[in-house]
Amino acid sequence: MENFDAIVIGAGHNGLTNAAFLAKAGLKVLVLEKNEYIGGATASLELHKNWKYSNCSYVCSLFRPEIYQSLDLGRHGLEVVPLQGSVTFKQDGDYLGSYHQSDLWRREVARHSKKDADAAVRFDADLMKWCRLIRGFLLRTPPDPASFRPRDALEFAFLLKKFYSLSESELYEFIRFFTMSIANYLEQYFESDVILAHFSGGSIIGTGLGVYSPGTAYVLLHHAMGDVDGNVGSWGFARGGMGSVAAALSSSFLSFGGTIRKSSEVKKITVSNQTATGVELVSGEIINANAIISNLDAKRTFLKIIDESDLPEDIVKRAKNFKIRGSSGKVNIALDGMPIFSALPDKSPLTLGHMHFSDTLERLERAYDDWKDDRWSSDPYVDMVIPTQYDPTMAPPGKHMMSVFVQYCPVSPEGGWDDKKKKAFGDTVINQIGDYSPNFKDLILHAEIRTPHEIEKEVGLTEGNIFQGELTLDQLMFNRPFPGYAQYRGPLKRMYMCSSSNHPGGGVMGAPGANAAREILRDFKRKNTTPEDFGDD
Amino acid sequence: MTNNLKVIVIGGGHNGLVCASYLAKAGLSVQILEARDSVGGACAPIIDNNGNKLAGLAHASYGLNMQILKDLDLPALPIQLSLDTISLSEDGSHITFANNSVSGRKISERDSKSYRGFIEEFKKYSEALDVLTTNIPPRLKDMDWHDKKTLIKIGWNLRFGLGKKLMREFLRVGGINIFDVLNEKFDDPAIKGAIAFDAVLGHKMGPRTPNTVLSYLQKISFGENNSLCRSDNLSTLLEEKAKSLGVKILTNSKIDRIIIEDGICKGVKLESAEIFKSDLVISNADAKTTFLKFVGTEYLDAMFSHRVDSIRQEGAVARINLCLKALPKDQNLEGDKLFQRLIIAPDMQYVEHAFNHSKYGEYSDHPILEMIINRVEDRGPSVNSITATISASFAPYDLKGGWGKNRNLFVNRVFETIEKYIPGFNNLVKSYELLTPCDIEEQYNCVGGHWHHGEMGIDQSFMMRPVHGSAQYKTPCKNLYLCGASAHPGGGITGLPGHNAAKQIIRAI
Numbered sequence A: 001m002e003n004f005d006a007i008v009i010g011a012g013h014n015g016l017t018n019a020a021f022l023a024k025a026g027l028k029v030l031v032l033e034k035n036e037y038i039g040g041a042t043a044s045l046e047l048h049k050n051w052k053y054s055n056c057s058y059v060c061s062l063f064r065p066e067i068y069q070s071l072d073l074g075r076h077g078l079e080v081v082p083l084q085g086s087v088t089f090k091q092d093g094d095y096l097g098s099y100h101q102s103d104l105w106r107r108e109v110a111r112h113s114k115k116d117a118d119a120a121v122r123f124d125a126d127l128m129k130w131c132r133l134i135r136g137f138l139l140r141t142p143p144d145p146a147s148f149r150p151r152d153a154l155e156f157a158f159l160l161k162k163f164y165s166l167s168e169s170e171l172y173e174f175i176r177f178f179t180m181s182i183a184n185y186l187e188q189y190f191e192s193d194v195i196l197a198h199f200s201g202g203s204i205i206g207t208g209l210g211v212y213s214p215g216t217a218y219v220l221l222h223h224a225m226g227d228v229d230g231n232v233g234s235w236g237f238a239r240g241g242m243g244s245v246a247a248a249l250s251s252s253f254l255s256f257g258g259t260i261r262k263s264s265e266v267k268k269i270t271v272s273n274q275t276a277t278g279v280e281l282v283s284g285e286i287i288n289a290n291a292i293i294s295n296l297d298a299k300r301t302f303l304k305i306i307d308e309s310d311l312p313e314d315i316v317k318r319a320k321n322f323k324i325r326g327s328s329g330k331v332n333i334a335l336d337g338m339p340i341f342s343a344l345p346d347k348s349p350l351t352l353g354h355m356h357f358s359d360t361l362e363r364l365e366r367a368y369d370d371w372k373d374d375r376w377s378s379d380p381y382v383d384m385v386i387p388t389q390y391d392p393t394m395a396p397p398g399k400h401m402m403s404v405f406v407q408y409c410p411v412s413p414e415g416g417w418d419d420k421k422k423k424a425f426g427d428t429v430i431n432q433i434g435d436y437s438p439n440f441k442d443l444i445l446h447a448e449i450r451t452p453h454e455i456e457k458e459v460g461l462t463e464g465n466i467f468q469g470e471l472t473l474d475q476l477m478f479n480r481p482f483p484g485y486a487q488y489r490g491p492l493k494r495m496y497m498c499s500s501s502n503h504p505g506g507g508v509m510g511a512p513g514a515n516a517a518r519e520i521l522r523d524f525k526r527k528n529t530t531p532e533d534f535g536d537d
Numbered sequence B: 001m002t003n004n005l006k007v008i009v010i011g012g013g014h015n016g017l018v019c020a021s022y023l024a025k026a027g028l029s030v031q032i033l034e035a036r037d038s039v040g041g042a043c044a045p046i047i048d049n050n051g052n053k054l055a056g057l058a059h060a061s062y063g064l065n066m067q068i069l070k071d072l073d074l075p076a077l078p079i080q081l082s083l084d085t086i087s088l089s090e091d092g093s094h095i096t097f098a099n100n101s102v103s104g105r106k107i108s109e110r111d112s113k114s115y116r117g118f119i120e121e122f123k124k125y126s127e128a129l130d131v132l133t134t135n136i137p138p139r140l141k142d143m144d145w146h147d148k149k150t151l152i153k154i155g156w157n158l159r160f161g162l163g164k165k166l167m168r169e170f171l172r173v174g175g176i177n178i179f180d181v182l183n184e185k186f187d188d189p190a191i192k193g194a195i196a197f198d199a200v201l202g203h204k205m206g207p208r209t210p211n212t213v214l215s216y217l218q219k220i221s222f223g224e225n226n227s228l229c230r231s232d233n234l235s236t237l238l239e240e241k242a243k244s245l246g247v248k249i250l251t252n253s254k255i256d257r258i259i260i261e262d263g264i265c266k267g268v269k270l271e272s273a274e275i276f277k278s279d280l281v282i283s284n285a286d287a288k289t290t291f292l293k294f295v296g297t298e299y300l301d302a303m304f305s306h307r308v309d310s311i312r313q314e315g316a317v318a319r320i321n322l323c324l325k326a327l328p329k330d331q332n333l334e335g336d337k338l339f340q341r342l343i344i345a346p347d348m349q350y351v352e353h354a355f356n357h358s359k360y361g362e363y364s365d366h367p368i369l370e371m372i373i374n375r376v377e378d379r380g381p382s383v384n385s386i387t388a389t390i391s392a393s394f395a396p397y398d399l400k401g402g403w404g405k406n407r408n409l410f411v412n413r414v415f416e417t418i419e420k421y422i423p424g425f426n427n428l429v430k431s432y433e434l435l436t437p438c439d440i441e442e443q444y445n446c447v448g449g450h451w452h453h454g455e456m457g458i459d460q461s462f463m464m465r466p467v468h469g470s471a472q473y474k475t476p477c478k479n480l481y482l483c484g485a486s487a488h489p490g491g492g493i494t495g496l497p498g499h500n501a502a503k504q505i506i507r508a509i
Helices: A013-024 A065-070 A102-112 A114-138 A150-163 A168-179 A182-187 A193-203 A217-227 A243-255 A298-303 A313-321 A361-372 A419-436 A452-459 A511-523 B014-025 B066-071 B109-133 B145-161 B163-173 B178-185 B189-200 B212-222 B234-244 B287-295 B302-309 B335-339 B348-359 B406-421 B437-444 B496-508
Strands: A004-009 A029-032 A045-048 A051-053 A080-082 A086-089 A095-098 A236-238 A259-261 A266-272 A275-281 A286-294 A328-335 A354-356 A381-385 A400-407 A444-450 A495-497 B006-010 B029-033 B085-087 B095-098 B101-104 B228-230 B248-250 B255-261 B264-270 B275-277 B280-283 B317-324 B341-344 B368-373 B386-393 B429-435 B480-482
Touching: A004 A013, A004 A275, A013 A029, A013 A243, A013 A286, A013 A511, A029 A243, A045 A444, A051 A400, A086 A193, A095 A102, A095 A193, A102 A114, A102 A193, A114 A150, A114 A168, A114 A217, A168 A217, A182 A193, A182 A217, A193 A217, A193 A354, A193 A361, A193 A381, A236 A243, A243 A259, A266 A286, A286 A511, A298 A313, A328 A419, A328 A452, A361 A381, A361 B348, A381 A419, A400 A419, A419 A444, A444 A452, A495 A511, B006 B014, B006 B264, B014 B029, B014 B066, B014 B234, B014 B280, B014 B496, B066 B496, B085 B189, B095 B189, B101 B109, B109 B145, B109 B163, B109 B178, B109 B189, B109 B212, B145 B163, B178 B189, B178 B212, B178 B348, B189 B212, B189 B348, B189 B368, B234 B248, B255 B287, B264 B280, B280 B287, B280 B496, B287 B302, B287 B480, B317 B406, B317 B437, B335 B368, B341 B406, B348 B368, B368 B406, B386 B406, B406 B429, B429 B437, B480 B496
Parallel strands: A004 A029, A004 A286, A029 A259, A086 A354, A286 A495, B006 B029, B006 B280, B029 B248, B085 B341, B280 B480
Antiparallel strands: A045 A051, A080 A236, A086 A095, A266 A275, A275 A286, A328 A400, A328 A444, A354 A381, A381 A400, B085 B095, B095 B101, B255 B264, B264 B275, B317 B386, B317 B429, B341 B368, B368 B386
């Protein structure tokens, strides 16, 4: 039997990133995947003949350029097409278009409110400041505030130094930014309903929070990090769908001598003497290795693939209390042609980006109220893109693929999901789009409706939560996934975690995978192959 | 430094009285100018239309901070004024919170044990934060020696006072919502509802709103022995104390302007055009009133004014004063139980639903309520009615369509709700009086009618309360200080803002 230095459980993008960095450092790595395709939530599947669906994640917004460079993903076939602008449709037939060209954008905001056009300048500058600050923390291992090890102390000193590069007033503003709700934060700048709603939407994607919930403001950064500083490459579509990200990562990994086994579901991690020794597959096969790395979310890792008796009691309790809340659904649609939007002039460039239909904060918040009571939103917030306008490889000529992300959708509506409810959920979304596009419904050739239930079943994300754990203060930085375990090492010896349940969290970012690789290589006393700093800071 | 500095305190609320007393004790000559006809603010007794004397707006509190009682030589509130909390249930199986324990017909052993553990844990957190609440909040940059000392003490308390395990737990739960924490700890929906009630009352937050752990912690930290008291004669006690220390009090004196010359505060001008010159002015009014109304934006930095203007300060609690024909008869509320603090918040979803309405400028369909029926012996000799006071939430300040014709509709919702829990209640109501947040704004001279002079979210707490640039009780105007609930550590009948402000002022002169 072959011997491996490390086994990575789950070939999602973080698992592959992690494996690639380990292999690059010379370790012998095996990646095990339960599905017959790799990528987890970054997959392109042909669910309708000749149409490729990015049926889970749909935009490549946050993937760290440093990882792209150090794993040479460009040469392995990953091409990210920058995405242009976005639009929010108003109920009264008007719209707010967001353009990349700052002049156009300013004129558009001024059309809705002159005051807001001035505020937008201030807003952009402030946001950019927070971006620069926060970006420096993504590819670093969070320090443990309760520890006295020199390494943690040094890391804290580094973070403090960063913070103290801000002026006193900026410092407080930064703390406020981190703890405010997106609605309250934006209301300090803007007055126009549609502008407030336009910016707010992105802050609730994938979370179990509403626009008025404190703690949502900083999520705005996830959106700004790509496009404010002109780093356009990091905010866009992957050519060929999100599956290309996984394909490039795996190609890079294989080029370093790694091994991937598909259709190999792990039943459990074998443990002896509080040390992880290997894995047992569902087929009964046992594979041993010196390091076992889980790319599953914290709940699955500790409650499903490790025996409760092998874990400290505290960890089991924490894993049970770990908050993973499914709050979003998805509708993927094959279209016979390009839909017309009555509000937009013909050939408007605004269809090239994200499209939204929620034009007031109240509509966004009411969508959240529905979810709190385990109903899907009757007037949901959708983030809709039509990537085939850039990428003709995803559908036959002249046809289009539309990806509609839907917020909010409960894990289990009253009485659980059934086909009837699933269809009703899909219809809610389709009808909403139909209200703004007269020919849309006639163009639909096929629609795949995904509730949190489907996302959990197929991809293995508990409750269908796209971030593998809520991004609230109790589950961020040194608290993610659990206090005391935020440095990618599990409670068992030689066991590691590299999923989005770890710092810095979800999104197709690759950072948890890279950070975990750094810690593993440190323990193995190998040369660090992972990027740590940003060239521009 | 001279000991004969003339000081004016705007507003004789409990914080103004505490601050004035400390300053007078330090030898300053202090003049309180109060807009209403009596001092005490939210603690001052209310006289209703029938001439009944009722508890003030803050009809129950955890009492002033122990340190203040000690320093000012005030008596602690007598034990007979202490209140248990009884959370009402529609089926009559009410639960009682008293002396750090919970009891009731349906409470399981596990839950009552969890409750003791929960209170103990939160007490420890609040003890660890005590350094912060009883001190001037430290600045984070350009710190002076005091700031550093406070910060080090906080760090020490967290790491060594709490210990590694509890510190980690505190850092985890400190910034989140009470909903998740309670779900981790309890099974019984009624216990969770009642605790969530305490976390949100007075704020515009629901149990699921992050920051509610903090707001609950702030409430707990007020109670030295975690027992609520009726605050009946607190204002009289404070007033007498202040007077005995030489503080002069002038009522019915509404402020028009704070006089600023060359960026320096020189005194105040009353609406009667009378001018009071002074060396220092200390405002017990909320930050919006102080800066935007009394000082005026023309004397302030534009960004600073903008920040003050953006403070979230819309009240969401209404007060109802009741006259009853007779005491309610309820077999589950026998004897003394009837006179405790009765609350209606049967579960967290109920509270959250009540909150939902307030987000859209609607009053709650099923409001959360707190009612205290006055004991017979407290009614006073001249009065013969049975009275009760109710705090009802959520009743937003910015109600869609205004309060005008909605007043009666809202009161009906409140009575209907009580009727479900205390059958026959409706028929007992002889007369009532409603104070909406708008009425509170007008009568108590506080923008938004907010109990705490501003929401107590993290972004409006500590060194960001009321806004940064004015968080250490100082203001951008020289010789003008804040001492009210707008300042750290915020609302509640603690007297701490007044105490800390006095500390800062004495240090500054």
